[in-house]
Amino acid sequence: MRHLLLVCLLVLCHSANALDRFQVQRYSLPNGLQILLKPGDDKGHVAIRLVVGVGFDDFSCERKETPHLLEHAFFSGLDGHDEAELEQRMQTLGGEWNAFTSDSDTAFVIEAPAVNQRKALDLLLSVITQPPLDDNAIRSSKQAVTHEDGGHDTHLEHLLDHDASSDDDATAQLAVEMGLKCPGQASVDSLTAKDLEKVRHDWYAPNNMTLIMVGDIDRQLPAYIEHGWGKLQPITPNDHPPLPEISQKAAPQRNLITHWLGEDARLHWFFTEPELGDQDAEIWELLNNYLDWQLYIALRLNSGLSYGPWAEQQAYGSQGFISLNADIDRDDLDKAQQVMSDLLDNLRKNGLDANEFRRLQNVAVAKQAWAVEGDSAVADFYWQAAEDSEDGHLSNAAKQLQAVTLTQANEALRQLLAEPGYIRIEKTLLDDSDLYWLGAAAAGLLALVIFCVYRQRQQRRRLAAKMQLD
Numbered sequence: 001m002r003h004l005l006l007v008c009l010l011v012l013c014h015s016a017n018a019l020d021r022f023q024v025q026r027y028s029l030p031n032g033l034q035i036l037l038k039p040g041d042d043k044g045h046v047a048i049r050l051v052v053g054v055g056f057d058d059f060s061c062e063r064k065e066t067p068h069l070l071e072h073a074f075f076s077g078l079d080g081h082d083e084a085e086l087e088q089r090m091q092t093l094g095g096e097w098n099a100f101t102s103d104s105d106t107a108f109v110i111e112a113p114a115v116n117q118r119k120a121l122d123l124l125l126s127v128i129t130q131p132p133l134d135d136n137a138i139r140s141s142k143q144a145v146t147h148e149d150g151g152h153d154t155h156l157e158h159l160l161d162h163d164a165s166s167d168d169d170a171t172a173q174l175a176v177e178m179g180l181k182c183p184g185q186a187s188v189d190s191l192t193a194k195d196l197e198k199v200r201h202d203w204y205a206p207n208n209m210t211l212i213m214v215g216d217i218d219r220q221l222p223a224y225i226e227h228g229w230g231k232l233q234p235i236t237p238n239d240h241p242p243l244p245e246i247s248q249k250a251a252p253q254r255n256l257i258t259h260w261l262g263e264d265a266r267l268h269w270f271f272t273e274p275e276l277g278d279q280d281a282e283i284w285e286l287l288n289n290y291l292d293w294q295l296y297i298a299l300r301l302n303s304g305l306s307y308g309p310w311a312e313q314q315a316y317g318s319q320g321f322i323s324l325n326a327d328i329d330r331d332d333l334d335k336a337q338q339v340m341s342d343l344l345d346n347l348r349k350n351g352l353d354a355n356e357f358r359r360l361q362n363v364a365v366a367k368q369a370w371a372v373e374g375d376s377a378v379a380d381f382y383w384q385a386a387e388d389s390e391d392g393h394l395s396n397a398a399k400q401l402q403a404v405t406l407t408q409a410n411e412a413l414r415q416l417l418a419e420p421g422y423i424r425i426e427k428t429l430l431d432d433s434d435l436y437w438l439g440a441a442a443a444g445l446l447a448l449v450i451f452c453v454y455r456q457r458q459q460r461r462r463l464a465a466k467m468q469l470d
């Protein structure tokens, strides 16, 4: 009984903590730096996130990689030393760090022992405010960025219309067609130290940053942060350029050739999310979950055509997409497309099943209590909130998911499926049987050539013999 009571208390404490992430010490320094401090469950560890409000979307197509290149250049070394020496400094603190540039922000991510939290913060501050970036740093950063982007495309890759570096080829390709995404990878070749300094000057200012710390936080930390980070000079804030909207028509259906040879194919069926106004994020999330479940029933359980079909939400520019996706054998493409088509027709005709919808809604709500576990995940949750809303407002997703009605979801589904959508099929240029026929055709052609050469020689011999006789 006592054990049971202890288990109950642990469960209660745990769920209380998990929900407690909405209770956070939040303030800004006089220079505008936003601070989020959250004492966490894990003793002896802190998770640090510095989110800077500059990302790919703030630059034109040709200069898209500028914030990414700057992010890499920051890690190229301090005080005249190289990147290995900088990495050693973080290792000495017992921590790890990384950085990510996304469409909307650049984030610096640190996991460190609590005992070294001040030193880790000092090192991060030095990195983003270090002296002007030199040519060597920029050269090696360019190599890193080019490598991450999948290197320079070969002629062959151009021919196959294939970018080996990204997993979301079909969505990206559709976004390019619609004018939502820049075509091809932006080059870093023409970017200079001056360009990078300008990005740092224009965007790396305290009133464009959020510093998040979760974990075993030192009680004197607020004063320490103010002492170091409070010295950063604010800027007149820059406006973010408007996000691209759909400006071109995309083909209703298209085949994308991914490799030369193979039996696999991937079927995607995309729909653009219409504007719904309030609560749209929660409604689309619930619809996405519903479609995911329906695909599993239709393509895996009922037809066995795909082992793990999935529905997915993605966004390019200002446009959100929901897609139905499945990995299948090339030979089953038509069948799978028909199954998806039947599923969509059924949804258009009958809408959502009320019981199924409520059950999946309950799962989504319940998941909010356990999906964000541990200091690092809570820190990432605050980072996501800073990314998703202008003021970093923390919304209680569980309450908002719970508030979505079946009528709202059905209306969203009706609008989503009002258009036929866009089908994209990723497949190889040839499969095994194509190769067999191609091989047979090549062998036939070779035989024909040999025969012609043989005949020509015979004719020549006959002609020569005739001339000798004459």
Ligand SMILES: [Zn+2]
Pocket (backbone or CB within 6 Å): 068, 072, 101, 145, 148
């Ligand atoms: Zn990178």
